[in-house]
Amino acid sequence: MGLLVDGVWHDTWYDTKSTGGRFVRSDAQFRNWITPDGAPGPSGEGGFKAERGRYHLYVSLACPWANRTLIFRALKGLEDHIGVSVVNPYMGKNGWTFEPAPGVVADPVANAQFLYEVYLRAQPGYSGRVTVPVLWDLERNVIVNNESAEIIRMLNSAFDQVGARPGDYAPAALLPRIDAMNARVYDAVNNGVYKAGFATEQSVYENEVAGVFACLDELDALLARQRYLVGDQVTEADWRLFTTLIRFDAVYHGHFKCNLRRLVDYEHLWDYTRELYQFPGVADTVNFDHIKQHYYRSHHSINPNGIVPSGPVLDLNAPVDRGRT
Incomplete structure (x- = not known):
């Protein structure tokens, strides 16, 4: 970079x-x-x-x-x-x-x-x-x-x-809650995995990785009570979290040492991620080959030999029922 x-x-x-x-x-x-x-x-x-x-x-x-x-x-x-x-x-x-x-x-x-x-x-x-x-x-x-x-x-x-397709993922009535959720998720998860992965001091890494999983624990508990991050409607906040979650087990868990738990170990976050992945058109935006090729080959200070792992094997298309109608 x-x-x-x-x-x-x-x-x-x-x-x-x-x-x-x-x-x-x-x-x-x-x-x-x-x-x-x-x-x-x-x-x-x-x-x-x-x-x-x-x-x-x-x-x-x-x-x-x-x-x-x-x-x-x-x-x-x-x-x-x-x-x-x-x-x-x-x-x-x-x-x-x-x-x-x-x-x-x-x-x-x-x-x-x-x-x-x-x-x-x-x-x-x-x-x-x-x-x-x-x-x-x-x-x-x-x-x-x-x-x-x-x-x-x-x-x-x-x-x-x-001519855009109908759908409002940032409705005015929900914006305060969306913005608050975005701020929490950005700091602890979206950017949190980078703060852990790119840390060059042990104490910094330990502090940042603890923050990542504290937030994931909170989110898993939240999704046990409600379908999406700010209620029963999918919003921008969900899609902003999704792009980190979909990469979590493939790169952040191993490459960035965010390995206290895998995403698949979280019952509600894992089902939630699979549901979002299965929304029409979303899977086509996810390319695991590019994801793994980039992280494992580009960050020489973390992975100097550039070896790209074969796994993990993720079953993202398995049926999931979270009350979707």
Whole structure:
């Protein structure tokens, strides 16, 4: 995971020495919003109207943050509205690339070889991490947004007037509860597995991994009482948790040493994960080959030999009955 400094690429890993062995994630920098009429959103500038064929997503099938955007693209039926490019799962000295491999989809805009070229196309002197997902405006040739939490909110509502599939995963009445759940899950689980996996001090790791499982225990108990995270309706909060859970046993349990328990050891979380996986279109966004290839081959400081494990074998399509109608 390198970065650009004044438009120049540097193959530089996260500096955990300066943070006492802690992994600190940097904030996304492109924060414009697509809206139904092009009016400004909560941040950034206006002028990004929801239109069919105007926008393009750059994603990694390995990345849980990018997986969120693919799920919402599928749930809302936006496949014909928003195109997708997929990077190679291996992230080496040049960061994310479009090197041909099964599942890779090239950049149709300028035939970029490296994802950092997409960032430089939008902002030639850019400084910062080069991450996925990236939502690109084909009309203005700029990055709209590279913060997954904001992209999924746009996909949820901005395109409803231009033929998106019905369904509101962030209803106004539930937003306070959704936002509170998102904050808890992001810190302890979504980002928590990274804070444990990328820790370079024993005490830091032990503290972070304990936090991951304390939250998973809470969530399993919650799902014993109710169907979804904020009640009986599936919401954005569920999909944000799902993209971490679906990767848990395959990579976070072993590669990131989050191994106090497996996801399959949690009765309610495991059934919940399988139910969400079986929602129409969702399984097509999950690619375990890309997931394992990325994590086990790209993080040389954790797995220097790059050996990709054969397992685990997960039966995600077994029938599950959690009161679904």
